[in-house]
Amino acid sequence: MLTLHLLPSVTFVLTKEDIVKEEDQKPSFDFKSYMVQKATTANQALESAVSFRSPIKTQEAMRYSLLAGGKRIRPVLCLAACELFGGQESTAIPAACAVEMIHTMSLIHDDLLAWTTNIVVEENQLTTVFGEEIAVLAGDALLALAFEHIAVSTLGVTPSRIVRAVGEIAKAIGTEGLVAGQVVDITSEGLTDVGLDHLEFIHLHKTAALLEASVVMGAILRGACDDDVERLRKFARCIGLLFQVVDDILDVTKYSKELGKTAGKDLMADKATYPKLIGIEKSWEFADKLKTDAVDLLQGFDPAKAAPLIALANYIAYRQN
Amino acid sequence: MLTLHLLPSVTFVLTKEDIVKEEDQKPSFDFKSYMVQKATTANQALESAVSFRSPIKTQEAMRYSLLAGGKRIRPVLCLAACELFGGQESTAIPAACAVEMIHTMSLIHDDLLAWTTNIVVEENQLTTVFGEEIAVLAGDALLALAFEHIAVSTLGVTPSRIVRAVGEIAKAIGTEGLVAGQVVDITSEGLTDVGLDHLEFIHLHKTAALLEASVVMGAILRGACDDDVERLRKFARCIGLLFQVVDDILDVTKYSKELGKTAGKDLMADKATYPKLIGIEKSWEFADKLKTDAVDLLQGFDPAKAAPLIALANYIAYRQN
Numbered sequence: 001m002l003t004l005h006l007l008p009s010v011t012f013v014l015t016k017e018d019i020v021k022e023e024d025q026k027p028s029f030d031f032k033s034y035m036v037q038k039a040t041t042a043n044q045a046l047e048s049a050v051s052f053r054s055p056i057k058t059q060e061a062m063r064y065s066l067l068a069g070g071k072r073i074r075p076v077l078c079l080a081a082c083e084l085f086g087g088q089e090s091t092a093i094p095a096a097c098a099v100e101m102i103h104t105m106s107l108i109h110d111d112l113l114a115w116t117t118n119i120v121v122e123e124n125q126l127t128t129v130f131g132e133e134i135a136v137l138a139g140d141a142l143l144a145l146a147f148e149h150i151a152v153s154t155l156g157v158t159p160s161r162i163v164r165a166v167g168e169i170a171k172a173i174g175t176e177g178l179v180a181g182q183v184v185d186i187t188s189e190g191l192t193d194v195g196l197d198h199l200e201f202i203h204l205h206k207t208a209a210l211l212e213a214s215v216v217m218g219a220i221l222r223g224a225c226d227d228d229v230e231r232l233r234k235f236a237r238c239i240g241l242l243f244q245v246v247d248d249i250l251d252v253t254k255y256s257k258e259l260g261k262t263a264g265k266d267l268m269a270d271k272a273t274y275p276k277l278i279g280i281e282k283s284w285e286f287a288d289k290l291k292t293d294a295v296d297l298l299q300g301f302d303p304a305k306a307a308p309l310i311a312l313a314n315y316i317a318y319r320q321n
Numbered sequence: 322m323l324t325l326h327l328l329p330s331v332t333f334v335l336t337k338e339d340i341v342k343e344e345d346q347k348p349s350f351d352f353k354s355y356m357v358q359k360a361t362t363a364n365q366a367l368e369s370a371v372s373f374r375s376p377i378k379t380q381e382a383m384r385y386s387l388l389a390g391g392k393r394i395r396p397v398l399c400l401a402a403c404e405l406f407g408g409q410e411s412t413a414i415p416a417a418c419a420v421e422m423i424h425t426m427s428l429i430h431d432d433l434l435a436w437t438t439n440i441v442v443e444e445n446q447l448t449t450v451f452g453e454e455i456a457v458l459a460g461d462a463l464l465a466l467a468f469e470h471i472a473v474s475t476l477g478v479t480p481s482r483i484v485r486a487v488g489e490i491a492k493a494i495g496t497e498g499l500v501a502g503q504v505v506d507i508t509s510e511g512l513t514d515v516g517l518d519h520l521e522f523i524h525l526h527k528t529a530a531l532l533e534a535s536v537v538m539g540a541i542l543r544g545a546c547d548d549d550v551e552r553l554r555k556f557a558r559c560i561g562l563l564f565q566v567v568d569d570i571l572d573v574t575k576y577s578k579e580l581g582k583t584a585g586k587d588l589m590a591d592k593a594t595y596p597k598l599i600g601i602e603k604s605w606e607f608a609d610k611l612k613t614d615a616v617d618l619l620q621g622f623d624p625a626k627a628a629p630l631i632a633l634a635n636y637i638a639y640r641q642n
Contacts, residue, residue, distance in 0.1 A: 058496050058504045109457050116437060116453045132437045133507055136430050136457070140464065141500040147468050148491030151484050159480035163472050166487055170469030175379050179462040183379045186454055 031311040035076060038089075042075035043067070045093050046100060049149055061130045061138035062145075066104045073312070074099040074214040080308040081218030081232055084301055094153035095165055095217040098146035102169065103210060105142040106178055108135055113186075143173070157221050165217040172213035181206025185271075194272035200241065208240020215309075231297050235309070238294035243316050245287045248273035249280060250321065291317040352632040356397060362410055363396035364388070366418050370470055382451045382459035383466075387425045394633070395420040395535040401629040402539030402553055405622055415474035416486055416538040419467035423490065424531060426463040427499055429456055434507075464494070478542050486538040493534035502527025506592075515593035521562065529561020536630075552618050556630070559615035564637050566608045569594035570601060571642065612638040 050063050075096035082092035108126050112135040115127040127135040147166060154162050171177055185202045188194050215236040219229050252275050274283040294313040298306045371384050396417035403413035429447050433456040436448040448456040468487060475483050492498055506523045509515050536557040540550050573596050595604040615634040619627045 054496060055501050055504050055508075057508065058500055062496070105461075109461060113454050113457060133434050134504070136434060137500045137503055140426075140430060140460070141495040143461065143464050144491045144494035144498075144500070145496070148488055148495060151488035151491060159484045162484050163480045163487075166484075167469055167472035170465045170472060173465035174462040174469060175376065175383070175466070177465075179379055179458045179465070180376050182458055183376050183455070187376075187378065 029307040029311050031308075031315060034308055034311070035071070035315075038076040038079050039072040041079070041089055041093065042072045042096055042100065045097050049097050049101075049145070049153075057130070057134060058138050058141055061126055061134045062142055064129065065108055065126050065138065066101065066142065072100060073316075074103055074210060077211060077214040077236070077309070077312060078218040080312065081215040082222045083218075084232075084305045084309060085219060085222040085224045085228070086305070087218070087222030090155070091157055092218045092221050094149045095169070095221060096214070098150045098169060099210060099214045099217070101142045101146040101149070102173060102178075102213075105139045105146075106182075106210075108139040108142070110182070112136065112139070154221065158223070161221050161223060164220050168216050168220065169213045172209040177205055177209035177213075181209065188272065190270050191272075194277075196277055199272050199274065199277065203241050203244035204237060207244045208237050211240040211243065212236040235294050235297040235313075238290045238297070239313050239316050242287055242290040242294065242313070245274050245283055245290065246317060246319065248275055249283050249287065250319075251275075253280065254321070287317055350628040350632050352629075352636060355629055355632070356392070356636075359397040359400050359410075360393040362400070362414065363393045363417055363421065366414050367421060370418050370422075370466070370474075378451070378455060379459050379462055382447055382455045383463055385450065386429055386447050386459065387422060387463065393421060394637075395424055395531060398532060398535040398557070398630070398633060399539040401633065402536040403543045404539075405553075405626045405630060406540060406543040406545045406549070407626070408539070408543030411476070412478055413539045413542050415470045416490070416542060417535070419471045419490060420531060420535045420538070422463045422467040422470070423494060423499075423534075426460045426467075427503075427531075429460040429463070431503070433457065433460070475542065479544070482542050482544060485541050489537050489541065490534045493530040498526055498530035498534075502530065509593065511591050512593075515598075517598055520593050520595065520598060524562050524565035525558060528565045529558050532561040532564070533557040556615050556618040556634075559611045559618070560634050560637050563608055563611040563615065563634070566595050566604055566611065567638060567640065569596055570604050570608065571640075572596075574601065575642070608638055 078092050078096035079089055111125045112127045181202050215232050219232050291313055295310050399413050399417035400410055432446045433448045502523050536553050540553050612634055616631050
């Protein structure tokens with residue numbers, strides 16, 4: 001079910017250059033150091049979460065995918081949301097690892113689907129390296145491990161909060177989350193009548209749902225009140241959709257070499273995207289509206305504690321890849 | 322890790338006929354009515370657990386597999402374990418549904434693997450009906466729904482018990498449970514040096530782990546003490562292994578027509594089985610030992626409350642299919 005309608009009523013034209021200029025004038029926050037520190041924490045926790053288990057082949061496959069690097073945006077969002085309410089890293093780190101496990105699982109099963117339907121996948125993808133059987137099973141094991149990790153490794157937190165966190169992340173995966181987005185995405189390919197509502201449904205489910213779970217779990221585990229949890233939920237849905245709008249824009253505006261992936265692949269795959277439906281300029285305007293809405297939702301929180309989430313929203317809006 | 326070594330030191334020969342005769346002398350318990358009542362409760366709860374969600378195609382696929390019928394042994398075990406400690410059906414029914422969802426997910430992904438590796442699967446399997454993409458995603462959605470269902474629908478239970486239950490079922494799925502059994506099973510096909518320990522590892526993980534989670538969750542949700550939980554854990558591992566030993570025996574002793582499946586399929590698939598490793602007679606003796614051990618573990622509980630679990634152990638030992 002869609003509960004947010006984020007499409008903008010556009011009244012002015014803002015170019016990408018204007019947005020970047022505006023960003024330069026923001027108060028300084030050492031975002032890079034923050035990201036490096038949090039990603040390092042997440043990487044260490046993930047490394048130890050997938051150690052010393054058997055049987056070896058699944059273990060190897062899980063480590064291969066989970067520890068392949070990446071910006072760890074989801075874990076960082078989870079930790080930043082917990083810290084917004086004065087929480088410690090230790091409170092939210094199992095949940096932060098769990099969202100990365102789910103994200104990795106979704107990539108593994110996505111690649112598997114591409115592989116089985118003869119779409120060319122990159123050489124180093126898990127299915128190519130380990131085969132289909134291990135790809136299915138390693139994905140299943142990561143999904144289960146995510147829940148085990150939250151339930152067993154979250155220490156010093158009131159159990160009712162852990163139960164709520166489990167409910168949040170579970171819902172973000174299934175037929176009201178990630179899977180819903182994937183199914184509608186798959187069944188929409190090649191359709192000529194995909195509108196903005198339809199596209200928003202796909203992105204809110206396929207991309208935003210897990211970002212929402214990351215942020216909301218961080219808040220819940222620290223004991224944020226229901227109103228604050230709901231404000232952060234809206235914030236996460238804005239940046240989730242923002243992430244995808246910018247991805248769509250980058251897909252058509254960047255060259256393969258710069259992106260390190262095949263630019264224009266969504267165009268090639270005959271997929272609906274924001275630039276295709278409303279054009280590049282209006283896509284940038286929509287991105288700016290989403291970013292502004294997201295940042296506005298953080299008004300009223302301690303500015304120092306909200307700085308990482310604001311910086312993350314800006315990063316998602318202005319990233320180059 | 323194997324923590325149980327259940328292989329018997331056989332000192333006498335007991336035929337299947339002797340065992341059935343012994344069963345006839347047991348005090349009466351209306352097992353059939355009990356199973357029908359509990360399975361009906363589970364079916365109703367499962368039906369409402371997969372209603373009214375979107376998108377339609379995944380929903381359809383989940384309902385197709387989950388509501389296809391079956392004996393619902395895992396949910397019944399969960400409810401019976403809860404009732405052993407004086408609990409109500411309502412306490413354990415979300416967990417009971419969750420184990421059936423996980424079981425169904427494992428069947429879907431198993432069939433998918435058989436399908437992708439060109440092993441003939443039955444015509445009505447989900448992969449054949451809905452295709453590979455939906456098979457992967459419906460399995461993922463069922464796995465997530467299992468956790469969501471425990472977390473959101475378990476009412477009137479201390480949250481710390483729910484967290485423990487989540488940890489138990491999650492562990493039963495991953496690299497220390499179901500997935501471990503599946504991986505070792507897959508990688509063992511065709512090997513000539515599969516011994517009893519190896520076979521026991523496969524069955525304890527692929528079959529017993531989920532039965533263990535069913536029973537243990539039922540006990541935990543009702544607040545059983547740690548000692549009782551551990552006794553029930555051993556009971557479940559005995560009946561889990563028993564289930565598989567009897568399955569192996571039935572596979573080679575029954576004709577296709579009676580079983581409604583291809584008898585001797587494990588033999589054909591060049592898989593290790595108990596009859597292949599120790600012969601039919603010793604397989605029956607082992608089955609009897611496991612059944613006796615299981616029943617002995619229930620000594621000391623209220624006999625009326627333990628009757629369903631004892632009857633389930635007998636049913637698993639003496640079933641004809």
